Amino acid sequence: MDLSNSAAELAFRDQLRAWLEANHSGQAPVGEDGGFAFAREWQRRLADAGWAGVDWPVEYGGRGATVTQSAIFYAELARARAPLPANTLGLLLGGPTLMMWGTAEQKERYLPPILTADEIWCQGFSEPGAGSDLAGLKTQAVFDEDAEEWIVTGQKVWTSGAHVSKWCMLLARTDPDAEKHRGLTYFLMDMEQDAVEVRPLVQITGEAPFNELFIDAARIPAANVVGGVGNGWTVALTTLMNERAGLAFFVQVHLRQMLDELFDAAAARGLLDDPLVADRLGALHVQCEVLRLTSYRGLAGLERHGQPGPEGSLAKLMWSQCSQQATQLAIDLLGPEALATDSRWSFELLRSRGNSIEGGTSEILKSIVAERVLGLPRGRNS
């Protein structure tokens, strides 16, 4: 056990810190809507300096960072108050999925523009009728032998960044007669076609970073199947498992910053002398640190087995609880002023409600932990 950073990790961190200080002003636009152009420019700058695909292998244009270095990268990004790269879904989900399942041609064609943010990616998994029960999705793909194209019809929802995306990681049913997990195929769908309509969905924050997709006979060339026809569920799991690895370190540093600001705000109002306030802040500090330590503990397993395991679900659960409690405490301490729409706390409060839903609801994560970590019998309805 050695909880200090190794000399190599420190060197990596210091090199990154120096680069971030020189290249990021610390002033990113607040909120999710206005930030896209900024984040795209930001990713290009990262890519030019070789930081965009930090955990990608060198052969694909990445930096070949270890799991721990990758965690440091996302933590440092948040620490510098820099935004996530515009094409985070491509970098964290699409790229790694292609590296594992894609053909040589697909890797050559699609990976470079992910790194440079020239082509933005979105994820077309969830549907109005298929959320936690993802394998029950109904979007259909039928093969047109003459054109050697798949014709896709259906509807997708919660599609972050669809309005700016070139490619959609689309999961669709190609064999309606097969068992529900076996009849699925993973496609790369070109978003720039009339058959795909993107309608913004306004979140409770008032912003619209995600969308609905209405797909009416969209065309996908046969060459855009990833991992083989009928193998979509397995390929999709690769994507889903990768979802929680890197981002966790970004969002928990953001949470730490929020908590530190809350300590500052409480101190400025003389509230820290109130033992009840100190107790609640102390409790949040405990949760936040336990989350950080447990995430790093999870890395040891990730490095041993090469793939993120279901233990990542634990950290996600801890994070969403802590984030929601922190924002609610902020409102409690700072009073109605914090609920003005131009207060950062009102945005954080509202945004945090999504934390226990996005990337797997807390309920489905607990089921995953119960079944895959504790080995409890599957629920009758799950």
Place this chain on the structure above:
Amino acid sequence: MNFGFTDEQREIKDTARSLLWRRRAFEQARAGFQLALWEELRVLGWPGVAVGAEYGGGGLGIVELTILAEELGYALAAVPLLASAAAAAVIERAGSPEQRARWLPGLADGSFRGALGLDSESLVADAPEADVVVAVHEGAAWVIAEPVVEVVEAIDPTRGYGRVAGERVPLPGDPSPGTDIAAVLLAAELVGVCQCALDTTVAYVKERKQFDAPVGSFQAVSHRCAEMLLLTEGSRSAAYAGAWAADADPTGLPEAASLAKAAASEAGREVTAAAIQLHGGIGFTWEADLHWLYKRAQLDASLLGSPRVHRARLAAIVAARRGANQLVEAR
């Protein structure tokens, strides 16, 4: 940052787990202090594992001692090993050369049994079996060489408790590092108690059937099991970090120790309570054995600072760090 155990540490853990299982420590604990087990652990050198080799100890770290603490908690062993080790930790770090020479060899080889208590709490764990008690109050500590113990029957009969009087000789040094180590040891014991409660409960809800299905297939049950795991693993992270700080990061120890104690105390209370709940009626019976875990967790959580005390300390540490305008070290 690497949480992995060395091969030696893993071996210590496995050896401890299997030895305590073979000695049926859990069943024996119901009768209170297990003298035979204590004698066996003495011979194996457990009490002095982290005491310096110059005093006859094992010269290993607090991480190794913490591993034993977790396993002693898992087995609910009724031996005053952690109390002895805690007393030794304070004397080794705060005692004069004469005091260290007088007490540490005996505490290390187990010929003396020690205990550690805070004056603010009055109740001292393992005091009835102790040959020497270390008392701590607001940054000062004393050795009580001939403790006069008023035995107190607490809800946890697997361990002796008492109020301690007797002549006090001050320790010249700062007792905080030693008491912080003691808090980490209690946290680790709580992690073991949590793990035992969780394992017992998971096994039960896989077996127990109602409505023609194992009750563990119902989400109201399985989700609470998931929450038990979350609390157990979270407090394990904090306990290991506390142990590592004791060995390698003295300036970070106060925060790491309070973090471990606060997290593990809350987890211990909740996880053992959930174990009783998820067993249903049988869980509330004396014979179901869950109450031993619940009671030990309640005592451990309250001793050496309740979670409230440690949260207040943490809030003060963070506020001071912010006030000093130091940027929080990015991790």
